[in-house]
Amino acid sequence: MADALDVPEDLGRPDPAGVNTSAEFVEVMRRLKRWTGLGYRQLEKRAAAEGQVLPRSTLTAALARSALPREDLVVAFARACGCDEDQTAQWVAVRRRIAAGGTPVEQEPVGTVLAPLPLKRRAKWPVRIAIVVLALAVVAVIGTRLFDSSGPSVAQQRPDQAVPAGPGSSQPPPSSSPPPSGIVSGAPQVIPPDQAERTPPSTAPAATAKTTTASPPAPTTVSSPPVSQPTTPPETPPPPAEPGRRTIELPGQPVIHCPMPYLGTGYGPLAQCTQPSDSQARSGFYSPITGEFNPTTNWSGIVETKWYDGSVLATDGVEAWARGYGSTETNYGPWVFATQYRVGEARWGTINLVSGRFHPGPDGWHPLGP
Secondary structure, eight states, X not given: OHHXXXXXXXXXXXXXXXXXXXXXXXXXXXXXXXXXXOOHHHHHHHHHHTTOOOOHHHHHHHHTSOSBOOHHHHHHHHHHTTOOHHHHHHHHHHHXXXXXXXXXXXXXXXXOOSOOHHHHHHHHHHHHHHHHHHHHHHHHHHHHHHHHHHOOOGGGSOTTSOOOOSTTOOSOOOOOOOOOTTOOTTSOOBOOGGGTTTSOOOOOOOOOOOOBTTBOOOOOOOOOOOOBOOOOOOOOOOOOSSOEEEEEEETTEEEEEEEESOXXXXXXXXXXXXXXXXXXXXXXXXXXXXXXXXXXXXXXXXXXXEEEEEEEEETTSOEEEEEEEEEEOOTTSOEEEEEEEETTEEEEEEEETTTTEEEEOTTOOEEBOO
């Protein structure tokens, strides 16, 4: 293991001979990538030329972890790095040996998840609703049995039927009017959360009418029972009042993509923007007053060119809407230079697509600019 990990990279192509753990295996893969001097996009193209599939986003995530990559990814990676068939077979053999020893194998990532916590919170509500419905059902069953055993009271009998003279009377007991369809007598109505706002409450069973000997029965008065409506579960914070994505053309330079609105600073309104150029990109600040873009990072390889927009949990515990364009390569996986917004203010930072967390910058919160 020491021979595999400690040999200087300038002495030859790194190989996995002698490694025994998945973390050591991934470290040798990182060394092989550095030895080739190729970026993720270039490795993806070289793998395609070899008839292999090597998505740069998948490779970026694999090299940022310590789990054992899939065998097909190892084969495509080795071929893209210039390994011949024998060298590729050595990579596969070492990977199989480590996998046979019980090292967990990395699974195919399904996609980027920016805010997993709200899903966990919403998952509790079906359980709570089920408990409430079960409790109401038990109350309804007990009430029905008590009603059947004791029989209807005199006040509940129909007005056109006489009261039995006594225990020896042969007259059958009067029957009460059935409740409307969909309503359980004696139990409050429960409306599901997804219909609480659009389903009107159903009417309750008709109340007993009062009659006299000289007039027909009075009209039935219908009253609505109390409706139990669950509290609306917490939802993902809404986007800013005026969400925006702006692409700005610069004279003699590639365009920049800026999340809006601007942030108010001592230098006037500013936006943290991303400037892509071919297979690379960099971040910086743009001033609408001067019309100038000042880069703050060096050029890095692009992983994906698209907007990222959604609620993100920051490392300091604040969950708010974040927006940024394009993801770039770093030693910690793909990152997005983004702006996190909340009511009346925002801050700059980056989103780590591996952990799904927002890392705020040192400037802190600023009021929204014009």
